[in-house]
Amino acid sequence: EYKVTCVSMGNPHCVTFVDEDVRTLNLTKIGPDFENHEVFPKRVNTEFVNVIDETHLRMRVWERGSGETLACGTGTCATVVAAILNGLTKDAVDVELLGGSLHIEWDRDANLVYMTGPATVVFNGEIDI
Numbered sequence: 571e572y573k574v575t576c577v578s579m580g581n582p583h584c585v586t587f588v589d590e591d592v593r594t595l596n597l598t599k600i601g602p603d604f605e606n607h608e609v610f611p612k613r614v615n616t617e618f619v620n621v622i623d624e625t626h627l628r629m630r631v632w633e634r635g636s637g638e639t640l641a642c643g644t645g646t647c648a649t650v651v652a653a654i655l656n657g658l659t660k661d662a663v664d665v666e667l668l669g670g671s672l673h674i675e676w677d678r679d680a681n682l683v684y685m686t687g688p689a690t691v692v693f694n695g696e697i698d699i
Contacts (some may be wrong), residue, residue, distance in 0.1 A: 574613075575652035579683075582634075583648035584616045587658070592618045592630045601632030611691030615642065617649045624659045628666045640692070647683040652672040 573587045584604055588595070595618055604616035613634035620628040629649055631642040646665050653659040654676055662675040672687035 573602075573656075575656060577648040577652050579644035579648045581644055582610065582612070582614045583645055584610070584614045585649050585652035586616055586618050587653075587656070588620065592620050592628055595630065596631050597630055598640045600602055601638060605632060605634050613644050615648075616655050617642070617645045619653070621650055621653065621658050622666075625662065626666070627653060627659065630668060638668075641667040641672070643672070643685055647671050647685055651676055651683060658687055 574586045576589075577585060578582045583628065586604070597618065600618075601616060605608075605613050607614070610682065615634050616632045617628050618632070622628055627649060629646065631639055631645045633639050633642055633645070639657060650659065650663045653663065654661060661678065662673070665672050665674060669692075670688060670690070672685055674686045675686075676682075
């Protein structure tokens with residue numbers, strides 16, 4: 571059984587709070603079950619989240635059409651908004667992802683979500699077309 575909160579950041583997110591350590595979840599098995607569930611006819615991105623404390627989350631993400639990815643900006647923002655709405659965190663949170671950490675802050679008065687973190691090159695290549 572999972573506790574979920576669905577949030578849109580312009581794309582659909584199913585933020586899933588779990589008790590077991592997200593680092594050991596078998597996302598290859600459970601990710602597609604969420605992505606393709608009948609309640610999401612256009613599929614959904616799913617974030618699996620541990621609440622470490624009121625200013626720190628750990629997250630892994632299953633993106634629709636891509637599978638597990640190292641990070642997802644909109645997914646991380648959706649996760650923090652869901653955590654705040656559920657009374658689990660403060661309005662400024664650090665989120666640990668496979669690809670690194672992001673700082674997310676929700677300015678409720680302006681209804682804006684701010685994301686701060688590094689930008690890193692993960693691939694260079696050439697292709698002949």
